[in-house]
Amino acid sequence: MGVAGVRLRVQGRNGQTEWMQFAGMDAAAATRQARRDGWRVLEVDASAQEEAVSPSGQQAAAPARGSVFDLLLFSQELHSLLQAGLNLGEALNTLVEKSQGATRALLADVEANLRQGKNFSDVLEAHESQFPAVYVATIRSSERTGNLPEAIERFIAYQQQFDTLRKKLVSAAIYPALLITVGGFVTLFLLGYVVPRFAMVYEDSGRPMPWASGVLLSIGRLIHDHAAIALGLVVAILVLGVWQLRQAAVRKKLVELALRLPGLAPRANLFRLSRFYRALSLLLSSGIALPRAMGMVGGLLNSSQCMALAGARQRIEEGGSVSQALVQFGLATPVAKSLVQVGERSGQLAPMFDRTARFHDEEMTRWIDAASKLLEPILMLAIGIVIGLVVVLMYMPIFELAGSLQ
Secondary structure (H helix, E strand, O other), X not given: OOOOEEEEEEEOOOOOEEEEEEEOOOHHHHHHHHHHOOOEEEEEEOOOXXXXXXXXXXXXXXXXXXXXXXXXXXXXXXXXXXXXXOOHHHHHHHHHHHOOHHHHHHHHHHHHHHHOOOOHHHHHHOOOOOOOHHHHHHHHHHHHHOOHHHHHHHHHHHHHHHHHHHHHHHHHHHHXXXXXXXXXXXXXXXXXXXXXXXXXXXXXXXXXXXXXXXXXXXXXXXXXXXXXXXXXXXXXXXXXXXXXXXXXXXHHHHHHHHHOOOOOHHHHHHHHHHHHHHHHHHHHHOOOOHHHHHHHOHHHOOHHHHHHHHHHHHHHHOOOOHHHHHHHOOOOOHHHHHHHHHHHHHOOHHHHHHHHHHHHHHHHHHHHHHHHHHHHHHHHHHHHHHHXXXXXXXXXXXXXXXXXXX
């Protein structure tokens, strides 16, 4: 079947975005055309595009957006097979045979298109949701040099550095999350089981009790009398929370809100810049010109930084200094400024960008360690205060009774 066309949402050098229609092209061809025209592709709307057909006449198998595909694992396995002496077709066929589900369908489609004589990079670019632009550009550069294993090895190193820092963030958040969860269940147990029994004792005594204790006992009695509703509400909140967190858009929104906090915003910007420097290093090492590389890694930055990147890229294309352009548009830390200046003088920009990224990654790791060590005792103190307050309010009438007897 033919291809009716595809719409792309693109961004120009001035930071403005718009939708463009590419008639008679598939997503890969339209993306290449837009990039040749100087646009940065942000989104593909293939609703007007007819279904692609594989060489066998069946609909091409490609997993839907959001399918589970481990790009790092794929790259590591492909690199190992290529290093062992297999050619690209044999390596892909081996990976297809060992894979299952959506990953198998994806790799089978890649292998089928590769057998048609298409370039490996063009085949990967057609699956942009699984193979990012940085990866495709790295593969495309290796097609000119003929050293695919080395290009994949560079991407593996790039991705492992990012994954290491991400795992550090996740592991640092696990213990505080467990503390909050356990503290919440202990508080609910006190309110729903222990407090109502104290309430019955105080009601039988007929003595007045402090106002704060009365409020606590009323809450506990309410939870105890409607235990099924309270338990169902807690379960519903947990299920709804888990379901919402499984939505990529919700997770992205929550992360954006969290990163706007005063203490986290500077660190978030530093983390984005570190990924930006590392991606530039990878693309420059692959032989891609700096202005083009800058246009390909804009997705690693936020919207304001993307606009700054467009200005810096234009300044560099006009013949300006790289370090001065990055500093002028706020894309260079003091360390980046000094190292990039050294790279400009020595002609070693790629290693200098990589060193800058490593420096900031180490800085982020130290900050994560310090923040987690500080956050854990603060959370324990907060949970202890909440539980201690519940216990004190429960026993306050007894304390007053003991004081009156004395």
